[in-house]
Amino acid sequence: xxxxxxxxxxxxxxxxxxxxxxxxxxxxxxxxxxxxxxxxxxxxxxxxxxxxxxxxxxxxxxxxxxxxxxxxxxxxxxxxxxxxxxxxxxxxxxxxxxxxxxxxxxxxxxxxxxxxxxxxxxxxxxxxxxxxxxxxxxxxxxxxxxxxxxxxxxxxxxxxxxxxxxxxxxxxxxxxxxxxxxxxxxxxxxxxxxxxxxxxxxxxxxxxxxxxxxxxxxxxxxxxxxxxxxxxxxxxxxxxxxxxxxxxxxxxxxxxxxxx
Amino acid sequence: xxxxxxxxxxxxxxxxxxxxxxxxxxxxxxxxxxxxxxxxxxxxxxxxxxxxxxxxxxxxxxxxxxxxxxxxxxxxxxxxxxxxxxxxxxxxxxxxxxxxxxxxx
Numbered sequence: 001x002x003x004x005x006x007x008x009x010x011x012x013x014x015x016x017x018x019x020x021x022x023x024x025x026x027x028x029x030x031x032x033x034x035x036x037x038x039x040x041x042x043x044x045x046x047x048x049x050x051x052x053x054x055x056x057x058x059x060x061x062x063x064x065x066x067x068x069x070x071x072x073x074x075x076x077x078x079x080x081x082x083x084x085x086x087x088x089x090x091x092x093x094x095x096x097x098x099x100x101x102x103x104x105x106x107x108x109x110x111x112x113x114x115x116x117x118x119x120x121x122x123x124x125x126x127x128x129x130x131x132x133x134x135x136x137x138x139x140x141x142x143x144x145x146x147x148x149x150x151x152x153x154x155x156x157x158x159x160x161x162x163x164x165x166x167x168x169x170x171x172x173x174x175x176x177x178x179x180x181x182x183x184x185x186x187x188x189x190x191x192x193x194x195x196x197x198x199x200x201x202x203x204x205x206x207x208x209x210x211x212x213x214x215x216x217x218x219x220x221x222x223x224x225x226x227x228x229x230x231x232x233x234x235x236x237x238x239x240x241x242x243x244x245x246x247x248x249x250x251x252x253x254x255x256x257x258x259x260x
Numbered sequence: 261x262x263x264x265x266x267x268x269x270x271x272x273x274x275x276x277x278x279x280x281x282x283x284x285x286x287x288x289x290x291x292x293x294x295x296x297x298x299x300x301x302x303x304x305x306x307x308x309x310x311x312x313x314x315x316x317x318x319x320x321x322x323x324x325x326x327x328x329x330x331x332x333x334x335x336x337x338x339x340x341x342x343x344x345x346x347x348x349x350x351x352x353x354x355x356x357x358x359x360x361x362x363x364x365x
Contacts, residue, residue: 117349149284182284
């Protein structure tokens with residue numbers, strides 16, 4: 001049975017989509033069949049990291065939610081599009097992406113008309129069955145809304161991303177309280193965009209002490225990430241970079257947790 | 261002064277209940293846990309729900325009936341065997357002047 005992992009942050013700009021893409025591809029590189037759904041319908045974008053633009057996909061999650069097509073029509077096999085710094089990289093598994101529309105009119109329509117939240121739950125289940133997925137990653141909208149609450153509620157594991165920032169710290173407490181009320185079995189915190197000047201172990205200890213939840217990884221700010229500018233999956237471009245090593249360590253932890 | 265519980269279900273007045281994912285957060289532990297479980301299962305029979313709750317089917321049926329009346333769960337009696345399913349409401353659209361929406365579409 002597929003493991004559903006939701007990736008969330010209380011505030012925007014934490015690097016959620018980038019980490020989602022990196023971790024999902026790292027899991028796929030271990031021979032797993034992985035799906036990624038962009039439920040950040042109001043501010044989508046993870047498809048850009050996989051080299052997709054509006055012209056390269058005909059159906060999006062929006063089409064499914066409006067009853068225009070089945071969920072399987074919205075899933076794109078991006079495995080062959082995984083670029084490295086000097087070409088393409090084959091991974092042992094598969095990566096399927098369900099993008100959300102980046103067209104202003106379609107985003108406005110979701111806000112204007114809403115959608116059937118139950119369809120989203122059905123779609124996740126159908127997707128895992130039809131694509132025979134081992135893992136389904138849900139890239140959620142920052143903060144809390146209906147689809148984010150559903151994604152959290154049905155998750156086997158939840159990854160919460162925060163920066164070492166006071167506002168993120170307060171917001172993460174809110175997310176954790178909600179996740180605990182929704183009985184999420186596994187919760188992992190990831191600290192992203194940590195300044196190089198901060199002591200890694202001290203930050204991890206501070207976060208773990210504050211929330212009583214394990215920190216699965218800490219990612220430092222780096223120039224290479226800024227230079228890549230969401231034009232690819234970071235660890236494929238910089239496989240030896242400490243950020244990439246941390247991505248693989250987190251992927252291993254998530255896979256180990258799901259095998260319990 | 262009465263103790264303020266931020267997770268106490270807000271009182272609603274009139275009309276049939278419509279429930280959202282946010283309402284789920286305000287349910288007492290037992291009911292909330294049952295719906296969380298039902299969301300992951302998608303549907304469940306009375307026997308499965310009773311096993312999850314570790315209760316008799318009569319007790320579980322009473323809990324589920326209360327959740328049906330509150331608008332959180334629906335009973336799919338056309339299925340064989342009949343199943344309980346979470347009743348997720350439509351995510352409502354937002355109210356803004358039509359002029360703004362029309363400009364965006």
